[in-house]
Amino acid sequence: MSGDKAVVLLSGGMDSATAAAWARARWPWVGALSVDYGQRHAFELQAARRVAESLKLSEHRVIKVDLRAFGGSALTDELAVPKNRENIGEGIPVTYVPARNTVLLALLLAYAETRGARHLVMGANVLDYSGYPDCRPDFLRAFQRVANLGTKAGREGAGFEVHAPLLHLTKAGIVCLGYQLGLAFELTFSCYDPPEEGIHCGACDACRLRRQGFAEANLPDPTRYAT
Template identity: 45%
Template sequence: MKKAIVLLSGGMDSTTVLYIAKAEGYEVYALSFNYGQRHKKELDCARRIADRAGVQEHIIVKTNMNAWGGSALTDDKIDVPDRDESSLDIPITYVPARNMIFLSYAASYAEAVGAQDIFIGVSEVDYSGYVDCRQEFIDAMENAINMGTVCAVEKGKRIKIQAPLVHMKKADEIKLGVSLGVDYGLTWTCYRGEEEACGTCDSCVLRLKAFEEARLRDEVRYKA
C-alpha cells in the first residue's frame, strides 16, 4: 500500500485531508505539532481523530516556536483578536513560517518511512490571508524538498505535496468530509483553546460561516 504523511492539527481542514488520503487508498502516517500554541486542546482532538481513523502511526512533535513569539497563537502577551471583516492585513494569528517548518518535518518523516506523498489542509479560499497557505508556496516547498532529500536526488523517488483543499470553499469541504465519514464534532478550530469555542475569532467565524453555507449543524459548542 502507498504511504502518505498527513499533517494533522486536529482542526477541520487537516481532518478532512486525512479522510481524503484514506479514501484514495493511502496508508496514513499522521504528524501533529505541540509548538507552544495556546490552543493545545487541538492536540487532544488530533489524538482522537487519528485513533478513530485508524492511522498507521501518529507522532506528535514537540518544538518551542513560542520561544520567539511573534503571533497571538504563541505569545501570551498578544491577545487573540476577534475577526475583523474590514481588515486587509494579515492577522496577528499568523505564526511565522509555521507551514514551512511543518512541511520540513513531514519531508524528513516521509523519507524515513518511504512515503512519497505529504498531505496538508491549506486553502487560499475562505481563509485568513496567510502567505503559507497559497499554491505558490506549496509548489516552492515541494521543489525545495526534492532538491534536499536523498530519495529524490539519488533515487528518483520524488515527494509530492498534496493540498486537495487549496482551491475549495470551506462549505464544499465540509460536504465532502461528511460524505467521507468525518465527524466534525471531534475537531477543534478556535484559536483561544478554552472549554468552549469563542465563536468570534478569525478561525471560528470562518468555520461557522462554512457550516451555515453548507446547511449543516456544527456539533462543537460555542460561547457566542
C-alpha cells in the same frame, strides 16, 4: 519510496482532519504528524489524537518544537487574538505564526522520508482563510521543489508530491467533503482562543469561518460556541 504511503499534517482542526480523511480514502498507509509548537492551548492536539483514532490512521506521531521561543504571533506570544474582524482574508493577521508551515512541512518531509512515503498532505486553503502566506499555491509548489532537491530520496529520483486537496474549496466545500468522507467533525477543534475545553469562542477568525462553512453547506454544526 512507496506510492502507496502518505503522511499528513494533522493539527486537529477541521481542515487538517478533512485532509487526513481524504488521504485515508486514497492510500492504504497514512501516517499523521501533529506538532506541539507552543500554541496557546492543547485542545487542538487532543482533537488530533481523537481524529487519528477515528480515521484508523496507520500511525500518529506528536512531536514538540518550541516556536514560542521566538514569539511574534498571537498564537505563540502574549498578544491578543483578533475577534469579530470585518474583512477576514485581507492582510496578514497577528495570528500568523512566522514560518510555521515551512517548519512543519520540513518536519513532515523528514517523517515521510523515514517512512518511505511519497505523498505529503496538508489542509492548506486559499479561499476561506485568514490570509496566511504559507497557505498559497506558489508556496506549496516551491516547497515540493525543495523536498525533491534537499533529500536523499528526491535526489535519487524517488520524488515527493505535496498535496493540498482543500486548496481551492470554500469552507462550505470543506464541510461537504468531510461529510462525504465520513469525518466526525465533532472530534475536531478550530478555535484560536477557547474560553474552556471543548468550547469555541465564536468570535476569532477560525470560529467565524467554521460556523460560516456549516451554515453555507446547510449541514449540522456540532460545534459548541461561547457566543
